[in-house]
Amino acid sequence: MISGKETLVGLLLTMRINHNNLFLALFLCLIMSFTHAIDSGLAFSDPKLQQRYETLISEIRCLVCQNQSIKSSNVFLAVDLRNEVRIMISEGKSNKEIANFLADRYGEFVLYRPRFKTNTIFLWLSPFVFLMIGLFVVYKVVRKKIIT
Amino acid sequence: MKKHYLPILFFLAIMPIFFIGMDRDKSVLPSPLIGEKIPQFSLPSLINSELQIDSSELLNNTFLFNVWATWCVGCLEEHDFLMKLSESNEIPIVGLNWRDNHNDALAWLRDYGNPYTIIAEDVSGRVAIDWGVYGAPESFLVNSNGIIIHKHLGPLDDDIWERDFSRAIINDAN
Numbered sequence: 001m002i003s004g005k006e007t008l009v010g011l012l013l014t015m016r017i018n019h020n021n022l023f024l025a026l027f028l029c030l031i032m033s034f035t036h037a038i039d040s041g042l043a044f045s046d047p048k049l050q051q052r053y054e055t056l057i058s059e060i061r062c063l064v065c066q067n068q069s070i071k072s073s074n075v076f077l078a079v080d081l082r083n084e085v086r087i088m089i090s091e092g093k094s095n096k097e098i099a100n101f102l103a104d105r106y107g108e109f110v111l112y113r114p115r116f117k118t119n120t121i122f123l124w125l126s127p128f129v130f131l132m133i134g135l136f137v138v139y140k141v142v143r144k145k146i147i148t
Numbered sequence: 149m150k151k152h153y154l155p156i157l158f159f160l161a162i163m164p165i166f167f168i169g170m171d172r173d174k175s176v177l178p179s180p181l182i183g184e185k186i187p188q189f190s191l192p193s194l195i196n197s198e199l200q201i202d203s204s205e206l207l208n209n210t211f212l213f214n215v216w217a218t219w220c221v222g223c224l225e226e227h228d229f230l231m232k233l234s235e236s237n238e239i240p241i242v243g244l245n246w247r248d249n250h251n252d253a254l255a256w257l258r259d260y261g262n263p264y265t266i267i268a269e270d271v272s273g274r275v276a277i278d279w280g281v282y283g284a285p286e287s288f289l290v291n292s293n294g295i296i297i298h299k300h301l302g303p304l305d306d307d308i309w310e311r312d313f314s315r316a317i318i319n320d321a322n
Contacts, residue, residue: 063177063282076247077282080273105187105280107180 043086053089057082059112060102069112179280179299186213186294187278191268194245194253201268206290210317211240213288214264214304215276217248218256220284226303227260233309234263239317243267246276246284289313291320 044050057071062078070078070085081102088098102110114120181187186203193199214230216223234241243264245253250269270276279288289298298316300308 076273080247080277084274084277104180105277106282107177107280109177 043082044089049089052095053086056085056089056095056098060085061110061112063106063110176301177282179296181280181288181296182299184296186288186290186296187275189268189270189275189278191244191270191275194243194250194267194269195257197269201266206242207294208292209240210289210291210320211242211265212313213242213244213279213290215244215246215279215281215284215286217246217284218252219248220246222303223285224260226285226305227263229304229306229309230263231261233304234265240265244276244279244281245269246281247271247273289316 042050043053054071058069060070060081062068062070062073062075062081064075064077065073068078070081084101085098088101093101099111099113099115103115108114108117108120114123116124186206188203190200190202193201212233230241233239241264243266245267247270250271253267253269268275279286283301285303287300287304288296291297297320298312300312304313
């Protein structure tokens, strides 16, 4: 996953520093400071667990505000679900168990990364199917070009 | 020349899928709990905090499980309907008071009337999570075996009751 920080660093490296760019950089720094997790403190003192927690909550949809993750919303349901995820992590539950817990209650839609199941099989496999169709078309066209 | 029809055929084949997708209301999600046993809980009663309500005590009877709160605008909207439903004695209504202020909730019942047979008080919201609740009011229809047979998101009214709930009760009895 590409974080905002990495894209920012990339952007800074590719531009020469002059006054305008400096303002742009400062502006981007300002934006970046708002993109951090919404909780006032850290959920875990262990940075590894904190990292897992932040990745997980950024992949869970806030169902009240459907185009946001529970990481970026402060609706109380998002707060409650973050709390639930935090409890499950501290209980030693795996990411898969946490995803199952949520999908069993709210449906597949709550996960930005749906589970691989019979009703999501088309979703997961269709890119490969379309890739195959594309490759087949390319093969046909190229062969025709070579023959003619 | 025949193969020029292929893209058009493909287009015609895929259009119905998009049309169906457009008609669907995306804010109403299908609940994975339909057809499943009710999630278990044990919560204090809102009216009498010393009384503990256990979900297993609710079984052996078809009932309506209604999630409400005083901060919820739609709940006031459906309140008249719930009062009418409770007066008709058609079905017991079990309330789940979701993440509410205790005194506000009691005042609401005093002011507008209490349609509920019993009300469980879910201060933390953890029971609501088990029921997959994401927006009040939400109503679940539970049969006498403790299976959720229907769910409605948003305020109830006569039309919705007749169309969805009454029918689900009849279908379930058969």
